[in-house]
Structure formats: structure tokens, C-alpha cells
Amino acid sequence: MKRKKWVRLDNASNIFLAAMTDVDTKVFRLSASVQDPVDxxxxxxxxxxxxxxxxxxxxxxRRGFFWYYLEESNLNPKVTIDNKPPCSKLYHFDKxxxxxxxxxxxxxxxxxxxxxxxxxxxxLWFLEHLLSEYVMLRYPENFEGMNEREIDIxxxxxxxxxxxxxxxxxxxxxxxxxxxxxxxxVAKVGKVAAIYGKKATRYVFATNAHVQKIKRVYQVxxxxxxxxxxxxxxxxxxxxxxxLLAHNQHTSLTIYLTSLFVDAVYKTNENQQxxxxxxxxxxxxxxxxxxxxxxxxFFCTIRLEYTYGQSGNDSLKMICLSLQKxxxxxxSHESLERKLNKLIAFEFNPFIRIIxxxxxxxxxxxxxxxxxxxLTLAMSNLGKVSFPEPIDQYIQQLYFQTSAVxxxxxxxxxxxxxxxxxxxxxxxxxxxxxxxxxxTKAGIPVTIAVNKVINTMLGSE
Amino acid sequence: xxxxxxxxxxxxxDHNTCPLCHESLLLENNSAEQNPYPxxxxxxxxxxxxxxxxxxxxxxxxxxxxxxxxxxxxxxxxKLVLLGVMSMWLVVLIIIxxxxxxxxxxxxxxxxxxxxxxxxxCLDGFGGWSTTYVVPIICSFAIIAMFIAVRVVRLEVGDYVxxxxxxxxxxxxxxxxxxxxxxTQPIPAMVSVGLSGVMLILILVFWGSDILxxxxxxxxx
Numbered sequence: 001m002k003r004k005k006w007v008r009l010d011n012a013s014n015i016f017l018a019a020m021t022d023v024d025t026k027v028f029r030l031s032a033s034v035q036d037p038v039d040x041x042x043x044x045x046x047x048x049x050x051x052x053x054x055x056x057x058x059x060x061x062r063r064g065f066f067w068y069y070l071e072e073s074n075l076n077p078k079v080t081i082d083n084k085p086p087c088s089k090l091y092h093f094d095k096x097x098x099x100x101x102x103x104x105x106x107x108x109x110x111x112x113x114x115x116x117x118x119x120x121x122x123x124l125w126f127l128e129h130l131l132s133e134y135v136m137l138r139y140p141e142n143f144e145g146m147n148e149r150e151i152d153i154x155x156x157x158x159x160x161x162x163x164x165x166x167x168x169x170x171x172x173x174x175x176x177x178x179x180x181x182x183x184x185x186v187a188k189v190g191k192v193a194a195i196y197g198k199k200a201t202r203y204v205f206a207t208n209a210h211v212q213k214i215k216r217v218y219q220v221x222x223x224x225x226x227x228x229x230x231x232x233x234x235x236x237x238x239x240x241x242x243x244l245l246a247h248n249q250h251t252s253l254t255i256y257l258t259s260l261f262v263d264a265v266y267k268t269n270e271n272q273q274x275x276x277x278x279x280x281x282x283x284x285x286x287x288x289x290x291x292x293x294x295x296x297x298f299f300c301t302i303r304l305e306y307t308y309g310q311s312g313n314d315s316l317k318m319i320c321l322s323l324q325k326x327x328x329x330x331x332s333h334e335s336l337e338r339k340l341n342k343l344i345a346f347e348f349n350p351f352i353r354i355i356x357x358x359x360x361x362x363x364x365x366x367x368x369x370x371x372x373x374x375l376t377l378a379m380s381n382l383g384k385v386s387f388p389e390p391i392d393q394y395i396q397q398l399y400f401q402t403s404a405v406x407x408x409x410x411x412x413x414x415x416x417x418x419x420x421x422x423x424x425x426x427x428x429x430x431x432x433x434x435x436x437x438x439x440t441k442a443g444i445p446v447t448i449a450v451n452k453v454i455n456t457m458l459g460s461e
Numbered sequence: 462x463x464x465x466x467x468x469x470x471x472x473x474x475d476h477n478t479c480p481l482c483h484e485s486l487l488l489e490n491n492s493a494e495q496n497p498y499p500x501x502x503x504x505x506x507x508x509x510x511x512x513x514x515x516x517x518x519x520x521x522x523x524x525x526x527x528x529x530x531x532x533x534x535x536x537x538x539x540k541l542v543l544l545g546v547m548s549m550w551l552v553v554l555i556i557i558x559x560x561x562x563x564x565x566x567x568x569x570x571x572x573x574x575x576x577x578x579x580x581x582x583c584l585d586g587f588g589g590w591s592t593t594y595v596v597p598i599i600c601s602f603a604i605i606a607m608f609i610a611v612r613v614v615r616l617e618v619g620d621y622v623x624x625x626x627x628x629x630x631x632x633x634x635x636x637x638x639x640x641x642x643x644x645t646q647p648i649p650a651m652v653s654v655g656l657s658g659v660m661l662i663l664i665l666v667f668w669g670s671d672i673l674x675x676x677x678x679x680x681x682x
Contacts, residue, residue, distance in 0.1 A: 064679040440469035450480040451498035
């Protein structure tokens with residue numbers, strides 16, 4: 001029998017395993033609403049076709065003595081009706097299950113992915129492929145006139161649009177290549193690895209040297225949902241209107257939404273103190289700067305903060321300005337290079353390699369705990385997504401959400417609609433209320449949808 | 462679609478109050494748009510409290526039992542009952558926790574049940590019956606059990622071969638009992654050692670390369 005291929009999990013992805021809890025499952029969900037109710041059989045066919053193309057998604061996660069590793073499996077994914085709370089657990093240490101799930105409900109198709117497998121950008125590639133296959137199966141009349149060649153060209157166009165150089169078929173179908181960590185592929189292993197190995201000690205021990213004086217960072221508290229499910233509040237609005245608001249403040253959509261979020265948190269804090277700091281974690285896709293074909297995790301996070309009561313004028317404008325400045329600083333080429341080097345050093349660090357896995361887990365848990373202490377919120381923006389024309393018209397909206405240990409929002413836009421999904425481990429909705437009300441006060445038409453998290457809402461007891 | 466005049470938002474789903482500000486909604490037009498999030502019943506609610514209580518009681522019983530064991534070497538009926546209860550908890554917990562990995566579960570059971578046997582023997586003033594009978598018999602039958610089990614649930618070689626190896630190595634331990642004269646009757650220990658020895662050779666001959674492959678993967682630095 002052919003022995004199964006395996007690739008060890010990179011250090012950066014290891015943090016998701018260490019940080020995973022019953023509340024924060026480290027699963028994220030990308031959804032699309034299509035024109036008509038979803039046909040589950042066709043979706044299954046589309047999934048089968050897509051799955052064949054993505055060797056990475058065949059992985060199961062196993063535990064070794066020193067590392068976790070991704071192992072190729074013979075499992076086949078099954079499309080299910082959406083019968084679990086959003087972002088439910090996907091990985092169990094003793095189970096050999098796939099690290100993603102495809103579900104549907106009404107006219108929505110959901111793709112849920114465990115973060116150790118891939119990041120939002122990587123998963124978006126899979127979703128785009130899945131949706132295209134589905135649309136072509138569901139509405140064959142629109143693709144009937146096309147011959148094989150034209151369909152091939154259409155598919156190629158889709159891939160060129162979104163996959164950059166990613167779509168070298170042979171590469172992606174090869175498990176070992178597909179599952180290789182992005183850091184490894186960027187660092188090109190070998191010679192470079194040796195150099196970074198030497199650098200590693202410098203970076204690891206240098207981290208504490210220039211840490212700023214730690215301010216007390218505000219933490220949102222609340223009542224946890226009874227069965228640890230993620231509380232989702234989904235906002236749907238016209239992207240044009242909100243862009244206009246952002247431009248009025250001379251800032252980007254991401255900064256504008258983040259500032260509103262910071263402001264909403266401050267306003268809901270009952271015992272506001274002078275000098276209170278609210279900090280937000282924002283992921284940055286490293287593929288924009290370092291072209292990588294890898295669908296594995298390839299991002300770093302930056303941290304933006306705002307301290308109240310410093311200027312005497314804590315208007316939204318001030319917050320936008322401050323966050324914008326910090327963001328520009330941290331997105332500079334040198335700053336990102338430094339972050340990437342740190343990631344590489346972390347990956348090739350010889351000391352980390354010889355530590356057994358359970359100890360690594362404990363250490364990473366501690367690192368994660370101290371990181372969490374310095375964060376109030378998190379946000380993520382996947383930006384604008386579009387499909388080639390004959391397919392685009394069947395996709396109505398896209399949604400993006402992730403499991404959360406703290407209040408968080410995830411944004412994505414398609415066509416003329418922007419969706420913002422708040423996720424939170426808490427039952428309370430004060431922050432989201434203030435956020436929405438400040439948008440509607442500015443005249444933006446907002447439609448919301450919420451999942452039910454307590455028994456009184458679910459209509460029992 | 463329903464509308465909240467306080468928040469000025471449209472709301473999908475059949476909510477009677479606004480999910481944001483909790484004001485009641487005027488149900489002027491009843492055509493509530495379907496909620497894209499299905500109602501999913503709570504998976505559990507107070508189970509965590511129950512779990513915690515059980516863990517605390519097990520620890521309490523365990524501590525009391527150990528203290529009692531240290532203070533006297535007499536076996537009372539109460540101790541017997543407690544030992545039984547604790548063994549039951551242990552076996553059930555191992556089976557539940559390792560239910561997805563049957564071979565590993567068997568290895569855990571061999572070790573824990575053997576230790577319970579030896580501990581019990583010690584409480585009774587060490588007559589040697591645990592080393593004579595209990596441990597060798599558990600080891601011999603566990604190897605056979607594992608062979609049957611992995612066939613019944615059709616595990617892949619890579620998933621159980623290391624545990625099979627550990628089980629056979631454990632089966633060799635009764636050789637030490639023979640060596641240090643801890644047995645009153647040598648046959649069970651000899652059977653266990655003989656069976657394990659033969660198994661060990663078979664495993665290494667047939668699955669040697671699988672074992673190497675698995676070790677390489679799991680011990681990869």
C-alpha cells in the first residue's frame with residue numbers, strides 16, 4: 001500500500017492549535033448567497049470537482065512527538081445542511097477529520113475552515129472555485145452555448161484574476177507541495193534556512209528589548225453564551241455610501257470601520273477612565289508584498305491602539321487620524337520585512353525545533369495569553385471580491401466571519417454591497433448597537449441578521 | 462422585513478424584539494424575511510457544572526483513599542468498594558477519552574489496570590498474586606484483544622502499529638518478575654513473555670518499515 005504523505009505544521013500555524021478553546025475554535029467561515037435556494041446535490045458535485053483540485057484540503061491534522069503534522073487522507077467531504085452554530089469546532093486531537101466543512105441553508109453556501117490549514121485569502125480561492133463550479137452546474141443554460149475551450153478560458157480567467165500565479169495545476173495537486181508552509185516557500189529552504197537559523201537567536205532574544213511601556217488595555221467583559229457558540233451579528237449595507245463617509249474623514253474603509261468600533265467600545269464602557277487604551281489587532285496579507293502561491297497561512301498582524309483623554313478631543317476624526325498614522329507606519333516596507341523575518345526566524349529556530357510538542361503548546365498558550373491581555377478588539381477585511389462576468393451575476397453577497405475570543409468584526413465586499421459580520425463570545429449586543437446606530441444616524445441603510453444564542457430567543461424554556 | 466425604529470435598521474428573521482436594542486418591534490407587516498441563520502438548539506447548558514462536580518468528587522475520593530492507604534495496610538470492605546468504584550471510573554474515562562483511538566486506549570488500560578492490581582496487592586501486604594497472575598494475564602490477553610480490535614474497526618497499519626509494539630514490549634515486563642522472583646507460579650509470566658516475544662518478532666518482520674515510517678513522522682524534529 002502507498003504510504004501517506006505528510007508535512008509538518010509550521011510554527012506560525014501552531015499558535016492556532018495552542019490558542020484553540022471551546023469558545024474560540026479558530027474556525028472561520030466564508031459564505032456566499034446565490035440567486036435561488038441551494039441545490040444540495042449539485043453543490044456536492046461542485047464540491048467533489050473542487051476538492052479534487054486542492055490537495056491541501058485533503059489534509060487531516062495529527063500529533064507527533066515534536067510537531068503537529070498535516071497528513072494526506074482518503075476522506076471525501078460531504079455537503080450538509082447548516083445544522084451547527086457558525087464556526088463550530090473542526091479539529092479534535094483524536095479524530096481524523098477534514099479541516100474544512102461545506103454547508104448550505106436557504107440560498108447560502110458556507111465554507112468553514114480551521115485556521116491552522118489556511119488563512120482567509122487561501123480559503124477564498126477554494127470558495128471561488130467551488131462557487132464557479134456550482135453556478136455552472138446550477139445554471140447550465142447560460143453556459144450551454146460555450147464549448148469546452150471557452151469554458152476552459154473562463155475558468156482560466158477566474159484563476160488568473162484571483163489566484164495570481166497560484167494555479168499551476170500540477171503543483172496544487174501534489175500534496176507535499178500544497179501543504180508546505182508559506183514561510184518555507186518564501187524562504188526557499190536550504191541555504192537561506194541556514195542563514196535564518198543563525199539570525200534566529202538574535203530575533204528571538206531581541207523581541208523584548210524594544211517593547212514600549214505597557215499601558216493598561218481595556219478588556220470587554222460580558223456574559224458568555226450558554227453553549228459557547230459564537231454570537232454573530234451580520235450587517236449588510238451599500239458600499240458606496242460607507243466609502244463616502246470614510247472619504248469625508250480622509251481615511252480608508254478599514255480605518256473608518258475600525259475607528260467606529262473603537263468608539264463604540266469606549267461609549268459602552270460603564271466606568272470610563274482617563275487614559276484608557278483600546279487596542280485592535282489587524283491581520284495583513286503578506287502575499288501582496290511577497291508573491292506566494294501557497295494557500296497556507298501567510299499573514300502577519302499589526303496592532304493599532306487609541307488612548308482616550310490625551311488630546312481633550314476624542315472625536316471620530318481624531319481616532320481615524322491616529323489609527324491611520326499608526327497603520328501607515330506599520331505597513332511600511334521595512335516594518336513588514338522585519339515582521340516577515342521574525343516569522344522566518346521563528347520557523348527555523350533551532351531551539352524551538354528540539355522542544356517536544358506538549359511543551360511548545362504550553363509556551364504558545366502563554367504567549368497567546370499575554371498577547372490577548374494587550375488587545376481589546378480584532379478586525380479583518382478581505383476587501384473587494386469579484387468573479388468573471390457570466391458567474392458574477394449569480395453571486396449576490398459574500399459574508400466573512402470568524403470565531404472570536406473578543407469582540408471582532410470581519411468585512412468583505414462584493415458588487416455594490418459591503419457586509420460586516422460581528423462575532424463575539426458574549427450574549428450582549430451593546431457595542432454592535434452603538435456601531436449600527438452611528439451608521440444609520442449618518443443615513444446609511446443597514447439590514448441586520450443575527451443568530452440566536454440563548455434559550456429565550458430560541459423559543460424554548 | 463421587520464424594522465426597528467430605534468436603531469433604524471431592517472431585520473431579517475422572525476424576531477419580536479430588536480436583537481440590538483431589545484425594543485419590541487411593531488409587527489405592521491407580517492412578511493418577516495427568513496433568518497439566514499437557522500435556529501439551532503443549545504448543545505448543552507449546565508453540563509459544565511456537572512462535569513466540574515464529578516471531577517471534584519473523584520479527586521476528593523482519590524485523596525481520601527490515598528491517605529487511608531498510607532495510614533494502614535488493612536483492607537476493609539469499604540476500601541474494596543472504593544477501589545472498585547475508582548477502577549470503574551478510570552476504565553470508563555479512558556474508554557471515553559480514547560474512543561477514537563482504540564489501540565492507544567488498550568495500551569492505557571494495560572498500564573492502569575496493572576498498576577491498580579499491584580497497588581491492591583501492596584495494600585494486602587504483597588502476596589505476589591498481582592505479579593504472578595494479574596499483570597501477565599492482562600498483558601497476554603491485551604495483545605490478543607488488540608489484534609481482534611484493530612481488525613473489527615479496520616484500522617490502518619500506521620494508526621495502530623506503534624501501540625501494538627508498545628503492548629508487546631509491556632508484555633515482556635513479566636520477565637523481570639521471573640528474574641527477581643516476584644512470582645509464586647511461573648507459568649502465566651512465561652506465557653506472557655513467550656507470546657510477546659513471538660509477536661515482537663512477527664511485528665518487526667512484517668511491519669518493520671511501517672514502524673520506521675511512523676516513528677520518522679511522529680518523532681520528526
